[in-house]
Amino acid sequence: MTCGMVRRGARVLALLAAAVSLGGCGIMSWIHGGPSNLEPPAKLHHFAAEYRVRQVWSADIGGGAGAKFIRLSPVLHDNVLYVAEPHGRVRAYDASTGRKQWGRNLKDTEIEGGTGYADGRVLLGTRSGAVIALNAKDGATLWSSTVSSEVLAPPRGSAGVVVVQTVDGSIFGLDASSGKRLWMQEHAVPSLSLRGTSTPLIVENVVVTGLANGKIAAYRLADGHQLWEIPVSQPHGRNELARLVDVDTPPVVSGGTLYADAYHGKLVAFNLASGRIQWSRDVSAYAGMAVDANNVYISDEYGNVMAFDLATGASVWKQTGLHGRWPTAPVVIGDTVAVGDFHGYVHFLSVDDGRFVARYHLGSSAILATPVAGAETLYVADQDGDVAALRLKARNRSMP
Secondary structure, three states: OOOOOOOOOOOOOOOHHHHHOOOOHHHHHHHOOOOOOOOOOOOOOOOOOOEEEEEEEEEEOOOOOOOOOOOOOOEEEOOEEEEEOOOOEEEEEEOOOOOEEEEEEOOOOOEEEEEEEEOOEEEEEEOOOEEEEEEOOOOOEEEEEEOOOOOOOOOEEEOOEEEEEOOOOEEEEEEOOOOOEEEEEEOOOOOOOOOOOOOOEEEOOEEEEEOOOOEEEEEEOOOOOEEEEEEOOOOOOOOOOOOOOOOOOOOEEEOOEEEEEOOOOEEEEEEOOOOOEEEEEEOOEEEEEEEOOOEEEEEEOOOOEEEEEOOOOOEEEEEOOOOOOOOOOOEEEOOEEEEEOOOOEEEEEEOOOOOEEEEEEOOOOOOOOOOEEOOOEEEEEOOOOEEEEEEEEEOOOOOO
């Protein structure tokens, strides 16, 4: 697919805000530092750092996504970090030391949906429409199951069921032991949509996911029975690009409330059981969200990072210093919110008011995948296949 081409009748390559401006080529040239038809990124200004950032360990998984707009976030479970890259390399690292526990090279496999974990299995989705389960202990292949089309989001699993969403609007429930299909739900996909899908969320045997038609839907995990479907955004505008309403942002849950956002849409708080809307705010997102005990944090389509009160949706703060730098989804770690950006920086913001409190330059490669937070450590993967473990310490404390 070349610059300026748009493929209709299926999912299309409309990358982030490039989808509503001049297409994907400018954003890819930006990743490589070349000319761009996008708005220049905000310059980073000096600030008095309140924390020091130490790189505890790093590893090179090899390969990497490069210019491909593929966001493969690691997954952390029982102090093991599982990492995949698009060319089929999968690695497991001791999360404390970075020591490699095992590695697999899946030949002739293009991983685009990963990395997931459930019931002792590492879960991956592929460009060819396969879901692969590896043994989390040694990386051995347990099963591979064919679904209807390309998988761009990590599979998720619970209670013996693996759930995966495909780019053609289908959602599958697979048996976690064998990969056998248990159920399937189909949804029509608009003729033009962002290249991506929401990551299914499983809460108390309910599957919740966003759809390309601007809706959030909930299904019973065991059999796929639809419980409710609620619109987050309605198409509007004079052309199809302006009418994009994909809910590709993975929903998050706090207590009994579900938070979801749509591109060109709204940030909406739902009652998880009934689907009843509790509040909504006009904000358009593409990357993802995070929550803590007080706020929901979000990176909007312009690169601003914002916090909203969980209960009321009232604006708490807005950090505009990353405008145009395309920050990742926020991640809460300690009393900070962390995001990566297109120029290889990791930024730490105060949860209280959004001020910058620390910054770390991982390297020249873009960070597109959402970082992963452990108890005290942040794990970050970039587009070159490098992964690093970062730890914060307040400047008035000694660094171990």
